[in-house]
Amino acid sequence: xxxxxxxxxxxxxxxxxxxxxxxxxxxxxxxxxxxxxxxxxxxxxxxxxxxxxxxxxxxxxxxxxxxxxxxxxxxxxxxxxxxxxxxxxxxxxxxxxxxxxxxxxxxxxxxxxxxxxxxxxxxxxxxxxxxxxxxxxxxxxxxxxxxxxxxxxxxxxxxxxxxxxxxxxxxxxxxxxxxxxxxxxxxxxxxxxxxxxxxxxxxxxxxxxxxxxxxxxxxxxxxxxxxxxxxxxxxxxxxxxxxxxxxxxxxxxxxxxxxxxxxxxxxxxxxxxxxxxxxxxxxxxxxxxxxxxxxxxxxxxxxxxxxxxxxxxxxxxxxxxxxxxxxxxxxxxxxxxxxxxxxxxxxxxx
Numbered sequence: 001x002x003x004x005x006x007x008x009x010x011x012x013x014x015x016x017x018x019x020x021x022x023x024x025x026x027x028x029x030x031x032x033x034x035x036x037x038x039x040x041x042x043x044x045x046x047x048x049x050x051x052x053x054x055x056x057x058x059x060x061x062x063x064x065x066x067x068x069x070x071x072x073x074x075x076x077x078x079x080x081x082x083x084x085x086x087x088x089x090x091x092x093x094x095x096x097x098x099x100x101x102x103x104x105x106x107x108x109x110x111x112x113x114x115x116x117x118x119x120x121x122x123x124x125x126x127x128x129x130x131x132x133x134x135x136x137x138x139x140x141x142x143x144x145x146x147x148x149x150x151x152x153x154x155x156x157x158x159x160x161x162x163x164x165x166x167x168x169x170x171x172x173x174x175x176x177x178x179x180x181x182x183x184x185x186x187x188x189x190x191x192x193x194x195x196x197x198x199x200x201x202x203x204x205x206x207x208x209x210x211x212x213x214x215x216x217x218x219x220x221x222x223x224x225x226x227x228x229x230x231x232x233x234x235x236x237x238x239x240x241x242x243x244x245x246x247x248x249x250x251x252x253x254x255x256x257x258x259x260x261x262x263x264x265x266x267x268x269x270x271x272x273x274x275x276x277x278x279x280x281x282x283x284x285x286x287x288x289x290x291x292x293x294x295x296x297x298x299x300x301x302x303x304x305x306x307x308x309x310x311x312x313x314x315x316x317x318x319x320x321x322x323x324x325x326x327x328x329x330x331x332x333x334x335x336x337x338x339x340x341x342x343x344x345x346x347x348x349x350x
Contacts, residue, residue: 004038004059007066014039020070028074034061035073090126091142097121098144115139160294168291171263172225179261180254181225183303184246186238186269189315189330190216217326220246222264223303228345230306232334234327240274247277251284265291265301302348309347310334 012020014036021032030051037047044055051058064073086094098118102110107121115132118139123129130138139146175181220243221232233249235242254262266272272292281288298304314329337344 004044004062005066006035006038006062008039009066010069012070017070024074031061031064031073032070034058035065038062086122086126086128086138091138094118094122095142156296156299157294161297161300164294164297164300168265171291175226175263178258179263180259181263182222182231182250182254182265183225183301184220184222184250184264184266185301185303185307186218186220186243187307187310188216188218188238189307189311189326217323217330219330221303221306222250223306223344223348225302225349226345228341228343228349230334230337230344238269238271240271240276243271243274244277244280247280247288251288255287261287261289263289263291265293267293267298267301268295302350305348306344 017032017036017039021029021036024032030053034047034051034053037050038058042050044058047058048055061073064075068075097105098113102113102117102121105121107117107124110117115135119130119132119135122135172181217234218236218238219232219234220238221230223230231250231253233246235245250262250264272290281290293300310330310333314333315326
């Protein structure tokens with residue numbers, strides 16, 4: 001094995017090199033230490049094992065030292081510069097572009113941006129090349145996330161929704177301990193609600209049995225905005241009589257324990273405006289107040305998210321033989337969330 005040889009053009013001693021090592025950066029100390037060990041007569045293999053680097057690297061450090069002393073040994077040549085990237089100003093322009101579809105900005109016929117399409121747009125517009133992975137990382141740093149859009153009813157009136165939200169916020173601020181706010185809605189829980197994505201072994205697809213018929217469970221529910229507690233009643237169908245019965249049960253359940261007023265947020269379903277409710281509502285006009293949502297505004301009813309949660313958790317990807325089994329799944333879910341009303345509140349009442 002070829003022995004390491006030092007020219008030591010500056011006639012430095014081990015003590016000199018130790019002083020230099022203490023004063024240099026952590027990343028470069030190993031270079032100086034390698035030279036010190038050579039001065040002490042160590043072999044390249046021994047030094048490589050001690051410093052956990054290759055023998056080739058040791059010989060390279062010695063060559064640097066022989067050629068130009070400590071200055072050459074500690075010199076770090078600059079690596080080739082990174083390929084150019086978008087400036088902050090250009091990134092702001094890209095943010096604005098992403099608010100529209102590719103077709104809307106005249107780039108392609110695509111209706112949705114993906115990383116490949118955006119990389120092509122950036123190259124065409126700014127002359128800067130990005131890989132799809134590079135675009136993905138850039139978008140994450142720009143605080144973008146890859147998710148699904150959600151539907152908003154086209155007939156909804158934004159001004160009416162805003163006015164309702166403002167009115168409701170004012171109500172929430174002024175509620176006393178003797179008053180409660182409930183979000184009410186009816187839902188049909190069907191056995192064919194749908195399938196959802198889940199983790200399965202590669203190449204395998206879970207098969208969910210079905211009889212092809214449409215068994216269902218129907219219920220009315222009320223979500224207490226301030227406690228996160230849920231009150232539900234099952235019915236065979238939804239009509240004005242059933243809604244009246246549900247209101248009666250709400251009054252019986254909540255008008256106690258010093259609660260004197262109940263405010264109910266609900267949609268404009270026909271049964272909620274039925275004439276047969278008039279006498280009951282007149283009788284309870286001092287402590288029961290219905291706050292109707294603007295038309296086409298299910299997004300403003302917190303309990304809508306409860307139904308989605310229930311279906312995702314207890315119904316989807318599961319075989320139910322009949323309505324009785326659906327009911328068991330529903331009851332199991334409702335029983336489970338009873339003991340975690342604070343979590344329900346954080347998830348739904350925002």
